[in-house]
Amino acid sequence: MHVNSRGRRFAAVAVAVTTATLLAACGGDDGDSGSGDGPITLTVDVFGQFGYEELYKQYEASHPNVKIVERGTGSNLDEYSPKLTQWLAAGKGAGDIVAIEEGLLVEYKANPGNFVNLLDHGAAELKGNFMEWKWSQGLTADGKQLIGLGTDVGGMAMCYRKDLFEKAGLPTEREAVSKLWPTWQDYVKVGEQFKAKNTGAAFLDAATNTFNTIVLQYGGAAGGYHYYDTSDNLVVESNPAVKQAWDTTMDIIDSGLSGKYQAWSDDWVAAFKQAKFATIACPAWMTGVIEGNAGADAAGKWDIASVPGDGGNWGGSFLAVPKQSKHQAEAIELAKFLTSPQGQIGAFKAKGPLPSSPQALDDPAITGATSAYFSGAPTGQIFGAGAKSLKPVYMGPKNQAVRTEVENAVRTVELGQRSPADGWTDAVNNAKKAADK
Amino acid sequence: MATSLDIRTEPGTPVTHRRPGSPRRHRLSRLDTKFSPYLYVAPFFLLFAVFGAYPLVYTLWVSLHEWDLLAQEHPFVGLANYSALMSDGDFWNSVYNTLGIFVLSTVPQLLLALWLANLLNRQLRARTFFRMGVLIPNITSTAAVAIVFGQLFSRDFGLVNWALGLVGAGPIDWNTSKLGSWVAISTMVDWRWTGYNALIFLAAMQAIPRDLYESAAIDGARPSRQFWSITVPLLRPTIVFCVIISTIGGLQLFTEPLLFNSGTNAIRGGTLRESQTMTMYMFENAFAPNYNFGYGAAIAWMLFALIVVVAIVNVLIIRRAARSA
Numbered sequence: 001m002h003v004n005s006r007g008r009r010f011a012a013v014a015v016a017v018t019t020a021t022l023l024a025a026c027g028g029d030d031g032d033s034g035s036g037d038g039p040i041t042l043t044v045d046v047f048g049q050f051g052y053e054e055l056y057k058q059y060e061a062s063h064p065n066v067k068i069v070e071r072g073t074g075s076n077l078d079e080y081s082p083k084l085t086q087w088l089a090a091g092k093g094a095g096d097i098v099a100i101e102e103g104l105l106v107e108y109k110a111n112p113g114n115f116v117n118l119l120d121h122g123a124a125e126l127k128g129n130f131m132e133w134k135w136s137q138g139l140t141a142d143g144k145q146l147i148g149l150g151t152d153v154g155g156m157a158m159c160y161r162k163d164l165f166e167k168a169g170l171p172t173e174r175e176a177v178s179k180l181w182p183t184w185q186d187y188v189k190v191g192e193q194f195k196a197k198n199t200g201a202a203f204l205d206a207a208t209n210t211f212n213t214i215v216l217q218y219g220g221a222a223g224g225y226h227y228y229d230t231s232d233n234l235v236v237e238s239n240p241a242v243k244q245a246w247d248t249t250m251d252i253i254d255s256g257l258s259g260k261y262q263a264w265s266d267d268w269v270a271a272f273k274q275a276k277f278a279t280i281a282c283p284a285w286m287t288g289v290i291e292g293n294a295g296a297d298a299a300g301k302w303d304i305a306s307v308p309g310d311g312g313n314w315g316g317s318f319l320a321v322p323k324q325s326k327h328q329a330e331a332i333e334l335a336k337f338l339t340s341p342q343g344q345i346g347a348f349k350a351k352g353p354l355p356s357s358p359q360a361l362d363d364p365a366i367t368g369a370t371s372a373y374f375s376g377a378p379t380g381q382i383f384g385a386g387a388k389s390l391k392p393v394y395m396g397p398k399n400q401a402v403r404t405e406v407e408n409a410v411r412t413v414e415l416g417q418r419s420p421a422d423g424w425t426d427a428v429n430n431a432k433k434a435a436d437k
Numbered sequence: 438m439a440t441s442l443d444i445r446t447e448p449g450t451p452v453t454h455r456r457p458g459s460p461r462r463h464r465l466s467r468l469d470t471k472f473s474p475y476l477y478v479a480p481f482f483l484l485f486a487v488f489g490a491y492p493l494v495y496t497l498w499v500s501l502h503e504w505d506l507l508a509q510e511h512p513f514v515g516l517a518n519y520s521a522l523m524s525d526g527d528f529w530n531s532v533y534n535t536l537g538i539f540v541l542s543t544v545p546q547l548l549l550a551l552w553l554a555n556l557l558n559r560q561l562r563a564r565t566f567f568r569m570g571v572l573i574p575n576i577t578s579t580a581a582v583a584i585v586f587g588q589l590f591s592r593d594f595g596l597v598n599w600a601l602g603l604v605g606a607g608p609i610d611w612n613t614s615k616l617g618s619w620v621a622i623s624t625m626v627d628w629r630w631t632g633y634n635a636l637i638f639l640a641a642m643q644a645i646p647r648d649l650y651e652s653a654a655i656d657g658a659r660p661s662r663q664f665w666s667i668t669v670p671l672l673r674p675t676i677v678f679c680v681i682i683s684t685i686g687g688l689q690l691f692t693e694p695l696l697f698n699s700g701t702n703a704i705r706g707g708t709l710r711e712s713q714t715m716t717m718y719m720f721e722n723a724f725a726p727n728y729n730f731g732y733g734a735a736i737a738w739m740l741f742a743l744i745v746v747v748a749i750v751n752v753l754i755i756r757r758a759a760r761s762a
Binding site: 412 | 505506507508509584587588591592593594610612613699700701702703705708709722724725726727728729730732
């Protein structure tokens with residue numbers, strides 16, 4: 001153990017330096033802090049398909065000092081939203097612009113301090129660019145802070161496979177198909193006819209998706225709310241709209257129309273490819289999902305008919321700028337550009353999210369739009385028609401957690417794990433529990 | 438630590454540099470011998486403090502608060518999270534699932550590993566190839582394993598149900614029964630870890646003196662008798678080691694059950710939480726969709742407590758085993 005002191009001292013220093021380096025490396029990078037004259041990079045966090053690629057190119061061309069990076073394209077909302085919450089909680093990591101889905105917006109609105117107030121940056125004058133309810137959704141309860149600018153709305157339709165309808169001896173033209181199901185009761189009847197023909201496919205993908213469509217329709221038509229009333233009281237049990245939607249869904253399950261695929265699972269995706277179901281409740285953004293899941297081989301086999309019952313809204317998003325962004329001014333400008341009528345038209349052309357701007361909806365680019373994938377269906381007209389008159393549904397503070405519980409109860413009945421009555425009891429109790437958490 | 442330093446500086450011990458006229462150097466050298474050992478061990482303790490101790494204590498602190506992940510205010514609530522947890526049926530369900538999957542995966546896994554190790558311990562052609570081969574599942578990424586097995590156990594499009602169909606058995610919906618999902622998840626765990634344990638057993642087997650087997654053979658003991666009467670008893674400490682390692686992994690099971698339940702809200706582990714483990718329940722509460730960080734932290738501490746309890750049980754077993762050996 002005879003080590004000379006210089007060697008030992010050197011070793012000690014080396015150890016200390018290594019430790020310091022390790023710790024520093026764990027601190028992570030601070031991103032580019034390049035402000036001032038140099039080019040800056042704006043990060044946009046999205047989920048699913050927002051269709052912004054072309055718009056970024058345009059924007060970069062007119063703003064040579066800005067480079068735009070999009071993260072999360074194609075990811076699931078379930079993966080995206082916890083990440084966003086963690087970034088906000090940590091005060092670090094979020095993009096300069098973040099997309100927020102309608103159902104989750106309420107939770108972020110409860111803590112508005114995480115976001116830049118867009119009203120302080122001249123957003124007020126943009127109000128006329130959005131449908132009124134879409135604009136108001138982006139505001140905090142006191143109306144003093146605007147969290148997000150609207151991107152799209154989820155006007156509803158019913159997508160169906162023409163080849164399976166033909167096999168079952170049903171009409172395949174979209175007008176004729178729309179006439180088959182003015183109400184959900186008619187839809188169930190058509191489903192029973194379809195089932196009797198044994199095509200080897202189910203009539204619909206999953207009762208949960210259909211239930212969500214119905215509850216949003218009934219809720220919107222009745223009082224403009226579903227799980228929470230507009231004073232934020234949980235009303236799953238007492239709101240007749242929710243119970244009606246539940247009962248209608250139970251009829252669908254009773255008739256054995258569902259393929260019972262867990263929505264968004266690998267099996268669900270595979271079922272698209274293998275043509276294992278004939279219809280799917282289809283908010284505007286779902287068309288992009290169908291195209292992605294069913295693949296190019298199914299081009300021209302799908303078409304779009306009107307949704308049973310009244311129109312309604314499912315989903316749609318907002319763009320917000322987190323306070324942690326180092327380039328707030330530039331980010332706000334880009335968010336304004338992406339949510340402008342022109343920006344929304346560009347996104348619609350790319351991936352199909354339906355504009356939330358009345359000007360965009362009236363634009364010939366939308367009214368004349370057709371989709372080659374969906375057999376040339378006039379998507380702009382089908383979705384745009386109901387969009388301006390649709391009745392939005394109010395979302396309460398724990399909307400997402402409550403919705404999860406109620407849909408999960410639907411799923412237990414669908415899988416035969418619970419009777420409809422027990423399932424309803426579960427839905428009510430678990431929703432209460434989730435709301436209290 | 439202090440005593441050893443004292444010994445070093447005692448008069449009479451060899452002092453490396455003694456240069457008269459350089460008291461500063463001397464003092465430096467003394468400081469050096471006194472403090473550099475601490476510097477040598479510092480990296481581990483610093484890293485442990487940052488990534489081990491601090492999170493542990495901070496989690497405890499968080500668990501005593503009503504801590505909405507996004508809120509600015511986190512009011513102190515004492516043990517309220519823990520008392521809520523005690524009467525939370527879903528929490529106990531996740532404990533039950535965790536222990537169930539643990540038993541269902543560990544018992545066949547260790548038996549299989551023992552059998553594999555015994556095979557590999559013989560004179561085989563290309564012995565090293567086979568010995569390395571059993572380790573391959575272990576170096577495959579967990580996510581990849583889980584995704585592939587998730588597809589194998591898929592209800593409508595899975596290979597397992599297709600094979601069952603060939604022999605006339607009806608398709609099984611693996612996700613919607615407790616036993617089905619436990620079996621599927623245990624299969625993933627076993628596929629990944631059996632080879633690893635087999636190698637550890639093999640190493641221990643090779644340390645058993647051959648003359649024990651020779652004399653047993655002379656006494657007329659057949660190979661199976663030799664295995665149960667010589668190999669297994671002498672492997673006991675190794676078996677206990679493997680049980681402990683499997684316990685630590687098994688109680689923290691997360692990726693396999695999460696990816697097995699693909700689709701909306703996979704963190705729930707099935708519609709009726711058939712395969713939701715403790716770590717999944719912790720994540721569900723601390724992050725999406727509940728964002729109740731305080732409650733999640735309380736679950737983390739309960740998991741810690743459970744691991745301590747199981748570890749104590751393990752220690753007791755080792756002591757008993759050592760005494761009877």
